[in-house]
Amino acid sequence: MNDAIVQVEHLRKEFSGTVAVADVSFNVRKGEIVGLLGANGAGKTTTIQILLGLTTPTSGSVRVFGKDLERHRCEILQRCNFCSAYTALPSNLKVRENLRVSGGLYGVPDLFRKMDALLSLFEIAHLKNKVTGQLSSGESTRVNLCKALLNDPELLMLDEPTASLDPNIADKVRKLLRKIQREQGITMIYTSHNMRDVEEVCDRVLFLHKGLIIAEGTPQEVITQFNHKTLEEVFITVARSGDLLEETT
Amino acid sequence: MSWCRIQALVLRYTYLYTRSVPRVTEIFFWPLMDLLVWGYVTLYLQRIGGVSAPANVFMFLLGAMIFWDILYRAQQGVTLSFLEDVWARNLLNVFVAPVRIGEFVLATYIVGLFRITITVAMLAGLAYALYSFNIFSLGMSLLPFFANLLLMGWALGMVTTSLIMRWGQAAEALAWGVPFLIQPIAAVFYPLDVLPRWVQPIALCIPATHVFEGMRQVLRGEGVSAASLTAAFALNAIYLVAAALFFRYMFDVARRKGLLAKLGTQ
Ligand SMILES: Nc1ncnc2c1ncn2[C@@H]1O[C@H](COP(=O)(O)OP(=O)(O)OP(=O)(O)O)[C@@H](O)[C@H]1O
Numbered sequence: 001m002n003d004a005i006v007q008v009e010h011l012r013k014e015f016s017g018t019v020a021v022a023d024v025s026f027n028v029r030k031g032e033i034v035g036l037l038g039a040n041g042a043g044k045t046t047t048i049q050i051l052l053g054l055t056t057p058t059s060g061s062v063r064v065f066g067k068d069l070e071r072h073r074c075e076i077l078q079r080c081n082f083c084s085a086y087t088a089l090p091s092n093l094k095v096r097e098n099l100r101v102s103g104g105l106y107g108v109p110d111l112f113r114k115m116d117a118l119l120s121l122f123e124i125a126h127l128k129n130k131v132t133g134q135l136s137s138g139e140s141t142r143v144n145l146c147k148a149l150l151n152d153p154e155l156l157m158l159d160e161p162t163a164s165l166d167p168n169i170a171d172k173v174r175k176l177l178r179k180i181q182r183e184q185g186i187t188m189i190y191t192s193h194n195m196r197d198v199e200e201v202c203d204r205v206l207f208l209h210k211g212l213i214i215a216e217g218t219p220q221e222v223i224t225q226f227n228h229k230t231l232e233e234v235f236i237t238v239a240r241s242g243d244l245l246e247e248t249t
Numbered sequence: 250m251s252w253c254r255i256q257a258l259v260l261r262y263t264y265l266y267t268r269s270v271p272r273v274t275e276i277f278f279w280p281l282m283d284l285l286v287w288g289y290v291t292l293y294l295q296r297i298g299g300v301s302a303p304a305n306v307f308m309f310l311l312g313a314m315i316f317w318d319i320l321y322r323a324q325q326g327v328t329l330s331f332l333e334d335v336w337a338r339n340l341l342n343v344f345v346a347p348v349r350i351g352e353f354v355l356a357t358y359i360v361g362l363f364r365i366t367i368t369v370a371m372l373a374g375l376a377y378a379l380y381s382f383n384i385f386s387l388g389m390s391l392l393p394f395f396a397n398l399l400l401m402g403w404a405l406g407m408v409t410t411s412l413i414m415r416w417g418q419a420a421e422a423l424a425w426g427v428p429f430l431i432q433p434i435a436a437v438f439y440p441l442d443v444l445p446r447w448v449q450p451i452a453l454c455i456p457a458t459h460v461f462e463g464m465r466q467v468l469r470g471e472g473v474s475a476a477s478l479t480a481a482f483a484l485n486a487i488y489l490v491a492a493a494l495f496f497r498y499m500f501d502v503a504r505r506k507g508l509l510a511k512l513g514t515q
Pocket residue numbers: 015016018019020021038039040041042043044045046047506507508511
């Protein structure tokens with residue numbers, strides 16, 4: 001697999017007693033959108049944070065773009081970006097100021113043109129001069145997405161990016177993400193509790209349960225594998241049977 | 250080191266500081282209040298001391314107050330910049346960008362320098378206007394004193410930031426408290442020999458002590474003591490390196506414990 005953008009092997013993360021990620025191995029190929037699914041506390045965010053170099057693993061190896069993450073952290077981060085419903089851009093700055101600063105952090109060339117293009121793409125060009133703190137949560141999510149695409153990332157990590165969007169905007173954002181992925185071949189790792197999101201956006205899903213991958217494949221494969229009709233049903237079965245498994249052991 | 254990233258961070262803090270009322274009051278309002286209180290205290294002391302009061306008591310106290318503010322604001326510049334990011338839930342956006350830890354720290358240094366330049370300029374002007382105290386009577390020795398207080402402020406700032414990174418919001422009060430733990434023994438408002446004998450060697454390990462002693466010497470007209478300045482610079486060099494190592498260590502601890510992510514989203 002020489003087109004693997006992300007190679008994770010036997011990743012484990014313990015936080016003083018809690019095992020957040022037990023033993024996880026997976027690859028992500030160039031241009032793929034991979035969904036990390038799982039119940040609350042399954043280890044999705046922890047995995048993403050390790051991939052971003054924010055948290056160091058207890059053991060295992062992480063290679064991004066074929067390079068060891070710990071040793072080439074800055075170089076790798078230059079080619080990645082991240083967006084989450086749980087982080088924000090400083091609220092007392094204007095949208096364009098925030099984007100200007102973020103662009104500076106990544107050394108984006110021709111920044112102002114890039115900013116305008118992204119703002120139009122997400123249909124928020126009219127918010128450019130608004131103070132970020134005054135935006136609705138859906139609007140600020142879209143600003144966060146603009147920030148996440150400023151540096152033309154090759155790998156984009158999205159932790160519940162659609163968590164605060166209304167169905168209409170969520171739908172638009174999903175379509176946009178797919179479009180961007182098709183046109184620019186961006187690789188994405190995506191977490192969401194919205195199974196429709198996942199079915200529509202992800203090429204492949206990894207089901208995490210208590211820090212282990214217990215199912216893997218295209219959304220359709222996983223649905224068939226569990227003899228269900230929707231990913232949501234699979235999710236519920238996995239979450240509950242996982243608990244059953246644990247009780248019997 | 251990328252100048253472009255440092256510039257972006259400094260730009261961010263400049264935006265933040267000019268937009269935030271508490272930050273602006275920290276630069277202008279609180280130092281002004283300090284100046285008024287100390288100014289009138291010294292006026293009063295002079296009055297009750299009558300003719301027997303040495304004329305330079307006045308200068309000692311006001312000079313010490315302004316110098317203390319340099320140290321305090323330099324430390325705050327570093328620590329509050331970090332806290333701003335925590336409060337804004339923006340820390341993750343900074344640390345998922347290819348920002349090196351050295352660039353981050355350097356940006357907070359630069360912000361600290363800007364802040365105190367503004368504060369000191371204002372204090373110096375007002376002290377002259379209100380109490381005809383001219384801080385420039387310290388002459389050229391003003392520069393090395395200023396530099397030493399700035400360096401010590403940076404070192405303290407890095408230590409407090411590290412503690413906040415490790416212990417989170419619970420340690421936030423340290424941002425304002427740490428300098429005051431040092432104040433009583435740093436011979437800020439009184440000479441070193443007022444302190445108990447056994448405290449004096451400890452006081453001499455603090456760079457600021459040498460600055461405040463040196464300042465009083467200059468105001469007494471005894472000129473700059475090269476020994477005080479050398480001691481202050483040497484101690485600062487040690488503390489800065491130690492503080493940087495401590496910061497690096499706490500950053501690694503924070504990454505191990507997943508604290509950067511927690512601080513950035515809670
Ligand atoms: N910094 C930390 N310190 C201690 N425990 C942590 C830390 N971060 C995560 N954990 C624990 O690790 C486990 C996995 O958490 P994680 O945030 O990865 O879950 P998640 O799959 O993202 O869940 P959610 O769907 O709720 O976002 C949880 O049990 C959590 O309590």
